Amino acid sequence: MTGATTSSPRRARARRGEGEKLRREILDAAERILRNTDDASAVSIRAVADAVGVTPPSIYLHFADKNELLWEVCQQHFEHLDRHVRDAMKRSGASDPVTALLTLGRAYVDFGINNPEHYRILFMSKPDDQPPTFDMEHLRTTGFGQLLDAVSAAMDGGVLPKGNPMPVAVKMWAGVHGLTSLLISKPDFPWPDRAHLVDDHLTMLLRGAGLPT
């Protein structure tokens, strides 16, 4: 390893009219760095530029500042989570509402454990480090919308007590998020019987929400 350099080879300049290509490459590189390092602070303007094979000022050709870049990456993660949960629902092909809720919960925890740094950014970071909008409209495309629908379906199907699904969904979310985030933050905690922990937890939450036992 003599004279080895960690920087990527210089990227070929885009052709006229294809400047937008770099935008995608920047987002992909940011995502790649995040996944490789599992450390959000490693995603710096300089690191991204280097990974793309371009100089730092080039980033500013496509993003106003670092936050704008980060928030766009963040937006992709929300979509990633949404897709992950949606796929799991489709695969399970669950017809009854309880199985649907369990599948939903499992997929959510699964996403968190397999993408800890992504999950951390989405749900554990400081409000200031998050995209400025986190309103109901945004929620619908975030996995929470699917949870809300699933709770509604369970109420309609008579397996959960009828009522406003919103508070119930919120509490379920809080319950599932709690386990997910603790598994991420405290990997060395003496977790009991991890094999069934997630299912046990989900079952507890459903029972607490009024599911007859």
Add this chain to the structure above:
Amino acid sequence: MTGATTSSPRRARARRGEGEKLRREILDAAERILRNTDDASAVSIRAVADAVGVTPPSIYLHFADKNELLWEVCQQHFEHLDRHVRDAMKRSGASDPVTALLTLGRAYVDFGINNPEHYRILFMSKPDDQPPTFDMEHLRTTGFGQLLDAVSAAMDGGVLPKGNPMPVAVKMWAGVHGLTSLLISKPDFPWPDRAHLVDDHLTMLLRGAGLPT
């Protein structure tokens, strides 16, 4: 405000044999900065030294490096939480196990909401940023020990199904932590009926754990 400086006045040098005084002042200053800024990254060696009224190298007279200082501050927060919960239990003077569990949960959420940056450091930070030891021995002085005791008492009292209290306590912790951490991370979320949210959530968790309704 002409010529105003943000740095503290120079601290008087400790007398011979009283060097340990500075150690306490450093820890207090770190705590003060954390509370004033609500931002863990604001607690830098330089900021702490400045707040104490001393030069940065002085810190190294009492702490090997920055981590050692931070971890000691962290340790204080664990004790703070423990005290907070213990006091709430004492004040309520609850004799029945269910009230005890509710009091415990309320006090825990309360601590998190009123000390968000402390809570964040204790339970939401990356494993690498935490003190290296988080074993069972440590847990006992962390609020979790009290939860474990309360769950045991509830089982003994026949209000929760008898069994191993550990998995039940873990799930309760996860449930309560979930709400606490989301309230901290997502203050702009359209939380429903916040007045009763915490109690509703605790009730749901207890019911889920087997409390007869």
Add this chain to the structure above:
DNA sequence: TGTACATCAGTGAACGCGCGTTCACTGATGTAC
């Protein structure tokens, strides 16, 4: 009571690092005539 000396509690200046961002520029590419 006086003085030399060791020790203690710090200081002052500097190190190298990585960061976000700005600014004037360059050179290849396509287009108009």
Add this chain to the structure above:
DNA sequence: TGTACATCAGTGAACGCGCGTTCACTGATGTAC
């Protein structure tokens, strides 16, 4: 088919910042004789 020119997609060098940490030092304080 040839050439002048505008535009596009970047570059190179530098800015000022705050950070953790190190190193040689200083000066007040107590102690031994």
